[in-house]
Amino acid sequence: SSGINAEYGYEQIESLQVTDIEALTDTLMDKAETIILDKREQGLGFSLLGQVDGKRIVYGVTVKTVLQEGAAHQEGRLSPGDLIIMVNGRSMIGITQSKALSTIRKTSGEVVFTV
Numbered sequence: 181s182s183g184i185n186a187e188y189g190y191e192q193i194e195s196l197q198v199t200d201i202e203a204l205t206d207t208l209m210d211k212a213e214t215i216i217l218d219k220r221e222q223g224l225g226f227s228l229l230g231q232v233d234g235k236r237i238v239y240g241v242t243v244k245t246v247l248q249e250g251a252a253h254q255e256g257r258l259s260p261g262d263l264i265i266m267v268n269g270r271s272m273i274g275i276t277q278s279k280a281l282s283t284i285r286k287t288s289g290e291v292v293f294t295v
Contacts, residue, residue: 201274208265208273215258215293217251224291225250226258228284230277241272241280243295258295266294 217224229244243252243262252258264272268287272280284291 201271205265205271205273208263209294212265212294213257215255215295217255217258217291217293219288219291220251222250224284224287225252225254228264228281230280241277241284258293262295264293264295266292268292 225247227244227247228241230241241264243258243260243264245260246252246258264284266272267284268291270283272283275283
């Protein structure tokens with residue numbers, strides 16, 4: 181894994197006690213990297229798990245599994261536990277889990293992930 185691990189993200193949240201979503205995103209972006217995947221008919225090739233606090237705020241979606249033969253597996257850098265911060269420039273921070281997943285599902289062609 182070369183991106184931000186979810187555990188790191190939560191350590192930042194706890195240590196900074198950040199409640200401002202923009203400040204949290206900026207903090208995470210300092211160590212983030214960009215991964216571009218070509219979404220084909222079989223999809224992006226990974227499953228997701230929304231990460232929420234007690235107030236149901238999504239701090240990002242986490243890669244649960246990377247599927248063999250999928251775009252993510254072929255690209256090689258996305259790993260289980262990676263925290264997805266942005267998709268095509270849209271923040272996955274501070275939105276509901278269903279909204280985050282809907283945003284990812286609606287993508288097509290080349291999809292830019294910030295992890």
